[in-house]
Amino acid sequence: MRDFWLVLAFLAAVGCGGGGGGDDGAGDGAGDAGGDGVSADGVAEAKQDGTLSDRGGADGASADAGDAQPGDGKDDGGVDAAPDLGPKCPFGCPPGYCDEATGFCLYCDENNECPLPTQWCKGDKCVETYCIPGTKSCAGATLSQTCTDDGEAWDQTQCSPGFACQGGECVQTICTPGEYTCDKGLKHQCNPNGSGYMDVPCPPGQGCFIDVCGPIQHNLLVIFDTSSSMSSIGFMDTVPCVCASCASKPFPACEDKDCPQSKLGLSKYVFNKFFEYEKLGIVNLVITHFAMQIKYPPSTKCNDMFSFGRGWYGLGSSDWMTGDNGEHVTTEGGWFDKNLHEIMAVPFPKTYDEDPVGVAKLWVNFNEEVGPTVAPCTSHAQCPGGFCAPDQGAKVCWYHTDPELRAIGNTPLGRSMFYAGEVYRKQIIPAGRTCQTDEDCKNRNYHCGGDGTCKDPFAACRSNLIVLFTDGAEEPPTMVTDFFNPRTQAKRFRYGLGCESDDDCFDGATCLGNLCQGYPHPNSGGGAYPPNTETPWRLETYSGDPIMITTHVIDMSGGEGSAANMGIADDGGGSYFKPDELDPDKLLQQLFSIIDIKQNLLDCVPQYE
Numbered sequence: 001m002r003d004f005w006l007v008l009a010f011l012a013a014v015g016c017g018g019g020g021g022g023d024d025g026a027g028d029g030a031g032d033a034g035g036d037g038v039s040a041d042g043v044a045e046a047k048q049d050g051t052l053s054d055r056g057g058a059d060g061a062s063a064d065a066g067d068a069q070p071g072d073g074k075d076d077g078g079v080d081a082a083p084d085l086g087p088k089c090p091f092g093c094p095p096g097y098c099d100e101a102t103g104f105c106l107y108c109d110e111n112n113e114c115p116l117p118t119q120w121c122k123g124d125k126c127v128e129t130y131c132i133p134g135t136k137s138c139a140g141a142t143l144s145q146t147c148t149d150d151g152e153a154w155d156q157t158q159c160s161p162g163f164a165c166q167g168g169e170c171v172q173t174i175c176t177p178g179e180y181t182c183d184k185g186l187k188h189q190c191n192p193n194g195s196g197y198m199d200v201p202c203p204p205g206q207g208c209f210i211d212v213c214g215p216i217q218h219n220l221l222v223i224f225d226t227s228s229s230m231s232s233i234g235f236m237d238t239v240p241c242v243c244a245s246c247a248s249k250p251f252p253a254c255e256d257k258d259c260p261q262s263k264l265g266l267s268k269y270v271f272n273k274f275f276e277y278e279k280l281g282i283v284n285l286v287i288t289h290f291a292m293q294i295k296y297p298p299s300t301k302c303n304d305m306f307s308f309g310r311g312w313y314g315l316g317s318s319d320w321m322t323g324d325n326g327e328h329v330t331t332e333g334g335w336f337d338k339n340l341h342e343i344m345a346v347p348f349p350k351t352y353d354e355d356p357v358g359v360a361k362l363w364v365n366f367n368e369e370v371g372p373t374v375a376p377c378t379s380h381a382q383c384p385g386g387f388c389a390p391d392q393g394a395k396v397c398w399y400h401t402d403p404e405l406r407a408i409g410n411t412p413l414g415r416s417m418f419y420a421g422e423v424y425r426k427q428i429i430p431a432g433r434t435c436q437t438d439e440d441c442k443n444r445n446y447h448c449g450g451d452g453t454c455k456d457p458f459a460a461c462r463s464n465l466i467v468l469f470t471d472g473a474e475e476p477p478t479m480v481t482d483f484f485n486p487r488t489q490a491k492r493f494r495y496g497l498g499c500e501s502d503d504d505c506f507d508g509a510t511c512l513g514n515l516c517q518g519y520p521h522p523n524s525g526g527g528a529y530p531p532n533t534e535t536p537w538r539l540e541t542y543s544g545d546p547i548m549i550t551t552h553v554i555d556m557s558g559g560e561g562s563a564a565n566m567g568i569a570d571d572g573g574g575s576y577f578k579p580d581e582l583d584p585d586k587l588l589q590q591l592f593s594i595i596d597i598k599q600n601l602l603d604c605v606p607q608y609e
Contacts (some may be wrong), residue, residue: 136168141193163192171195182208184447185457196531204601207458210352218463219428220283225470226290230264231309231407254302254310257366264407268364270587275361285356287346291321309407311368319412341385348427350442352553368404373397403419417489421539430454434544460605464549473561482528488530490572493549495519498533521570550574552594
């Protein structure tokens, strides 16, 4: 209201000044203020030199209206211009509390805070001092300070030994500044004053593992063909001798690791070198083989193809896992989980203390040993993963102390692909499995999330691969219309089977006639898309999210199964390699090329909790 009355007074002064003058244009002056309604010191007027006077009256006689010029303090009609009154305080600001320079109202109480963070309420008026009384801060790592009551200084306190300043308080230190551990993929790092921890992400493309930032590992599952044809020697397949002469070793080795004679021996020779490859550290390695069981051998000689490759193994009642009932999603705790040892060589590591590559080397070291336990038994069923046999007059369970990949049975490619998918779903990517602790996830990449399910913060950053290492076509064969056909399983893992819309298909495949199709064949194998649309259309996690896997094929079958095996790679979106000869160096280079994975950092967006 104060500003309103000032403006009215000014307008009244202007009106009175314009009405009193003669021909010379001079007004009555400030001395006639009573008659003109203008006080001697109330309103500024324009001087004759164009500047504004502090007061009106005798010192502020105005020039004629006709003499008004730009910049002389008058408007074009010869009327004095209104002065710039500067910032205005909000309406209702009590008298004496308006800061004319800023336009802020400095009145304060419990309902009205001070307008600036550097101000504080002293009585009922905002003031600005050196600091705000009572506030605390840190003047150093071990020095706290409190603002004095008048706001003009800081009172400083040196923290005691073993304490550091945090938020203006001296708190006990609990860690060494800069040190860190890994927690859920993040660096759990001690803060600069040692009073607590903070979570810090690693550089792009990396995560925190085993207390250090390192590359995010991809997932690689190798299906190793252990069919009986892998033990063929010379008369079935020409296997190059990789040294001057090839000689057999006593049972159960039968082959010299440096001079392998069979396709199985040559393959193990190559994988021995592959397991020494330094870049293998960028993958989580899992190895499966065709279903077989440890058994007491009928022969302990190396005098024929079958005993040459069998070792301490034998077949079950079929080429499938024991109990396989044809279900498309295996029941938790059912036949698949109970008999997983029949196909599993190297499982997915549960902790970082495990060494999957070291375990893998045992399976290809050309040595096999079994040993007795003290567990009594009367049948093989009481020794899962082993066999029941006498030891010192009593039957006990025997198990491998040094396992080995062997060659026995047929080539169940489709079933082995399905089993690999279940290993992916249950071991490698257990996303969504219910849990109470991290140990319940049984996977070193996963932790138990806040919602009680297993989570991997880097799941979107990992590539999922299958390498099918085989020497023949599927035997006994299945039709491409069969759910358990290897091409059908490869397509299910990569592109999806049936669909209702394009959203149900992966990676460029489109939904046409309720079938995912239209995707390219990377090896130009051609052929129709597998027409099976049985459910589940896709391999899925426990939480129902799709798992996409690329299948590569290394084919040593000769001409026998090349077309069908190339189709597995085409429908799996991967590469197909068929050597012209069993050259160990070429096989090794192909394995190297498969794990030469280029990380796309734009697609790698960690999902931290």
